[in-house]
Amino acid sequence: MLGGLFGFHASMTVSDKTVAESVKLMEGLDSGYHVHVAEGIEDLEDSRAKYGLGVVERWHKHGILGPKSIVVHCIHISESEMDLLKESGVAVAHNPESNMGNAVGLSPVLKMMEKGILVGLGTDGYTADMFESYKVANCLHKHGAKLPSAAWAEPPRMLFENNRTIMNRHIGGEVGTLKPGAYxxxxxxxxxxxxxxxxxxxxxxxxxxxxxxxxxxxxxxxxxxxxxxxxxxxxxxxxxxxxxxxxxxxxxxx
CATH class of the missing domain: 2.30.40.10 (Urease, subunit C, domain 1)
Structure with a gap:
C-alpha cells in the first residue's frame, strides 16, 4: 500500500535546470510529482518575473502535470490555468487550515470542482485530524462565497470520494470502499x-x-x-x- 512521488517544494524555490534534471530522473518510472503550487502570491510573482508564466503554466510547460501528480493549494491561479489542470488530469490537494493560518488566500475549490478538476482534502501539517479539515473546508468556503448554502456537497466529495480516487492512482489497489478485493x-x-x-x-x-x-x-x-x-x-x-x-x-x- 505504498506509493512514491518526486517532491518539489514550490516553483519559486526550483530552477528550470533542477526541474529538467528531475524530469530526466523520472524517465521510465510509473510515478508523478508533488509540489506546492501558487500557495502565496509571491510564488506567482516570482514565476511571472522569471519565466513570464503563471505557476500552473510553468509546470505544464515542463510536463509535470498529469494523473500521477499532486499539486497542492492552487490559490493564485487563473481560469485558463484551471483548464490546464482539468486537461492534464492532475489531482489538487486543498488544505483549508494551512491556507487560513498562513493567510495566503482562498483556493477557488468550488470553481475547480465545477470544472471537473479532481480536488482532494489535505492538512499540510496544520492538523492530523481529517474530520477537522473537513469541517473547516465547509465553513471556509461558505465564508468565501458569502453564502450559507454553499459548500455542502464539495467537502464530503473531496474527503470520501476524491481522496480515495487519488490514493488508488498510487497504490495498485483499491481503498475507500467495502467490497471483496479492496484493501x-x-x-x-x-x-x-x-x-x-x-x-x-x-x-x-x-x-x-x-x-x-x-x-x-x-x-x-x-x-x-x-x-x-x-x-x-x-x-x-x-x-x-x-x-x-x-x-x-x-x-x-x-
Whole structure:
C-alpha cells in the first residue's frame, strides 16, 4: 500500500535546470510529482518575473502535470490555468487550515470542482485530524462565497470520494470502499449522539458531531493498528519521549 512521488517544494524555490534534471530522473518510472503550487502570491510573482508564466503554466510547460501528480493549494491561479489542470488530469490537494493560518488566500475549490478538476482534502501539517479539515473546508468556503448554502456537497466529495480516487492512482489497489478485493481500511468511531443518526443526516453528524477524538479503532489492509484507542504495534511512550528530545535539539539549532 505504498506509493512514491518526486517532491518539489514550490516553483519559486526550483530552477528550470533542477526541474529538467528531475524530469530526466523520472524517465521510465510509473510515478508523478508533488509540489506546492501558487500557495502565496509571491510564488506567482516570482514565476511571472522569471519565466513570464503563471505557476500552473510553468509546470505544464515542463510536463509535470498529469494523473500521477499532486499539486497542492492552487490559490493564485487563473481560469485558463484551471483548464490546464482539468486537461492534464492532475489531482489538487486543498488544505483549508494551512491556507487560513498562513493567510495566503482562498483556493477557488468550488470553481475547480465545477470544472471537473479532481480536488482532494489535505492538512499540510496544520492538523492530523481529517474530520477537522473537513469541517473547516465547509465553513471556509461558505465564508468565501458569502453564502450559507454553499459548500455542502464539495467537502464530503473531496474527503470520501476524491481522496480515495487519488490514493488508488498510487497504490495498485483499491481503498475507500467495502467490497471483496479492496484493501480492508476501516475506521471505527465511538459516537453516541443525542439525536437520531441515519443515512439522511449522516453528513450533518460528520460535520457537527464526529471528530478525531471519537476514533476508537483503525484497520489498515486488514491489520488492526489501534484498538480501544491503544496503539497495538508501536511503543507510544518511547516515541513521544524521543520526539520531545529531538524537538528540543531542533529548537537549540534554530
Amino acid at each position: 480492508a481500511d476501516i475506521v471505527i468511531v465511538d459516537y453516541n449522539p443525542p439525536t437520531p443518526l441515519h443515512g439522511g443526516n449522516v453528513n450533518g453528524h460528520l460535520l457537527f458531531g464526529v471528530g478525531g477524538r471519537h476514533v476508537d479503532t483503525t484497520i489498515v489492509n486488514g491489520k488492526v493498528l489501534m484498538d480501544e484507542r491503544k496503539l497495538l504495534h508501536l511503543d507510544e511512550e518511547k516515541i513521544m519521549a524521543e520526539s520531545r528530545a529531538l524537538a528540543q535539539k531542533l529548537w537549540q539549532r534554530i
